[in-house]
Amino acid sequence: MRDIPHFIGGQKVDGASGRFGEVFDPNTGKVQARVALASAGELNTAIANAKVAQAAWAATNPQRRARVMFEFKRLLEVHMDELAALLSSEHGKVIADSKGDIQRGLEVIEFACGVPHLLKGEYTQGAGPGIDVYSMRQPLGVVAGITPFNFPAMIPMWMFGPAIATGNAFILKPSERDPSVPVRLAELMIEAGLPPGVLNVVHGDKDCVEAILDHPDIKAVSFVGSSDIAQSVFQRAGAAGKRVQAMGGAKNHGLVMPDADLDQAVADIIGAAYGSAGERCMALPVVVPVGEKTATALREKLVAAIGGLRVGVSTDPDAHYGPVVSAAHKARIESYIQMGVDEGAELVVDGRGFSLQGHEEGFFVGPTLFDHVKPTSRSYHDEIFGPVLQMVRAESLEEGIALASRHQYGNGVAIFTRNGDAAREFADQVEVGMVGINVPIPVPVAYHSFGGWKRSGFGDLNQYGMDGVRFYTRTKTVTQRWPKGGAVLDQSFVIPTMR
Ligand code: NAD
Secondary structure, eight states, X not given: OEEEOEEETTEEEOOOSSOEEEEEETXXXXXXXXXXXXXXXXXXXXXXXXXXXXXXXXXXXXHHHHHHHHHHHHHHHHXXXXXXXXXXXXXXXXXXXXXXXXXXXXXXXXXXXXXXXXXXXXXXXXXXXXXXXXXXXXXXXXXXXXXXXXXXXXXXXXXXXXXXXXXXXXXEEOOTTSOHHXXXXXXXXXXXXOOTTSEEEOOOOHHHHHHHHHOTTEEEEEEESOXXXXXHHHHHHHHTTOEEEEEOOOOOEEEEOTTSOHHHHHHHHHHHHHGGGGOOTTOOOEEEEBSHHHHHHHHHHHXXXXXXXOBOOTTOTTOSBOOOSOHHHHHHHHHHHHHHHHTTOEEEEOOTTOOOTTOTTSXXXXXXXXXXXXXXXXXXXXXXXXXXXXXXXXXXXXXXXXXXXXXXXESEEEEEOSOHHHHHHHHHHXXXXXXXXXXXXXXXXXXXXXXXXXXXXXXXXXXXXXHHHHHTEEEEEEEEEOOOSSSOOOOOSSOOOOO
């Protein structure tokens, strides 16, 4: 049995707690490795190490820090195939999609390469008589990231890219379900020239997360995962006085207007609903056709498109999607399909009981489609996070906007239309953080920023882009006056003003 170690102080470190988590190959259903789960003691060692390394790293000039990022980007490109194969073997997504996972992280690294420019502060000459004011952005110290299973390359890089480029040291606590890629990324960062101790990977479960949240030397916590845990992380880390951003679950809606290009919309919806077996926080698991005619035509085309889907092992180049991450998750998805039936929705395509020849023990779920889903039902309210598309019919644009706006989650949303006015109204009114107009998965590019509303995001700064730079730095503002010598010019017992 292969053991997956921690990565602390620039090297792999075996777990000492005696506790391990099982890492499956979702294609076969077999355990392929075990991952060490850290004790609070092991975490403390990593943090102490990071604290020492951070001081020298913060004192390294930003261009030299950027050069590490440039080299890391090059190494990611060189090792793309190897990383994608490793990612697919633990997550289950198809190889091409694993490359997308890595690429979207790489693009944040590209943004982080611009850190000398991004860190430039502001300057005002002559803010008062002989007074200049300037501001600078300083790193926080040791910061931590806690990441979900579904993007084991992209989300760690969303976090450690900007955090490290701005001069922090980073403790990454990746998902214990697919932990190998994060360790490999940390190795590549060392190969790229990062000093040991600046990036550490500590595996663990709830115990390790709570130790991170309570540790006085962790100055900020970035979390991505399910909403209940995001909320508790937000509260606990906040109560400990840390800066915290915590992204949660999602249930993204796609509105299809009567004037939409239906063939293109169907192609987009199918890819966004079933790609990565629906295990994306920016998947599109709810489709809202506006008007009966649209619903009838859309349903017909969706059923035909689903008939053409190929579910296969992650290494199958022709597969549209692979297995889900675990047996427990497969069982949970199937129980939600049953719930949908019990709640009275019409099960148009049933993906339960799907079996792939030669991989009967793999965690596969076939594509599933529901129609006439009620907005009051629990299977609509909850995040299913599987290849299940739910159709909720609406009569008008306003009703569609209200549906997405009233939902507990507000991560992403899309509208398919040819009407610019309707699209503009939609983007303006909908209470969701990221909007796509004829774009099914509107994950913003690396120089904008990523964040959902309502129960999809706790905290006030988004991931990456300028928000990422702001999250991992604090602003210091200096007001300076240099004495010319001679008599004392002024003394005041009144607060200085600019009158
Ligand atoms: P998860 O909440 O189970 O786990 C996320 C992280 O929290 C992992 O590192 C895990 O080890 C840790 N964790 C698990 N239980 C914990 C507990 N009780 N206390 C403290 N920490 C705990 O999420 P997941 O299943 O790995 O990922 C899927 C979820 O993540 C979905 O809800 C998905 O929508 C969400 N997600 C959100 C975004 C976003 O940006 N909004 C992006 C990707 C995934």
